[in-house]
Amino acid sequence: MGRKSSMATAAVFVVLASTLTTYASTTYTVGDSIGWQVPTSNSNLYDDWADNKTFVVGDDLLFKFITGEHDVAEVTEPGYDACTNTDTISIDNKGPVKITLKRTGDHYFICTYPGHCPAGQKLKVQVRSETGDTTPGVLSPPRNVASSLVVTISLVFVSIATFVLLC
């Protein structure tokens, strides 16, 4: 195989690899510019923040906080309601923390530092699949698979054309 055709083959692989990572997902910074902390004036801050957003499987939640001042624990609904972390699903204590929403249904997050959750540092989000399904525990495929496929196929054709030209 000549140098040119090896280069073309490499190009095809690069194109294919890059299209596989183009699934669209949204990263939401929890609390926006306020970040993840004890709300000072509005104890419903995180409820209000989540209210006007639609979260879909594959989206990320970015919890911005200073390590050692807060943490992020994913808990069960009773844990969220009572601000206890006895049923902790996961806990991250090094800020910032990025959590990918992998399942549909409700997700609950609290800060386990004493007094923080009762003061409002708690977040509940409802995660939907692309079709709007919120049945708990359903794993849905990444978004925009169909459109990515179209892009991939057209890029493969362009790559083949390049390959032919180079030979």
Ligand SMILES: [Cu+2]
């Ligand atoms: Cu905290």
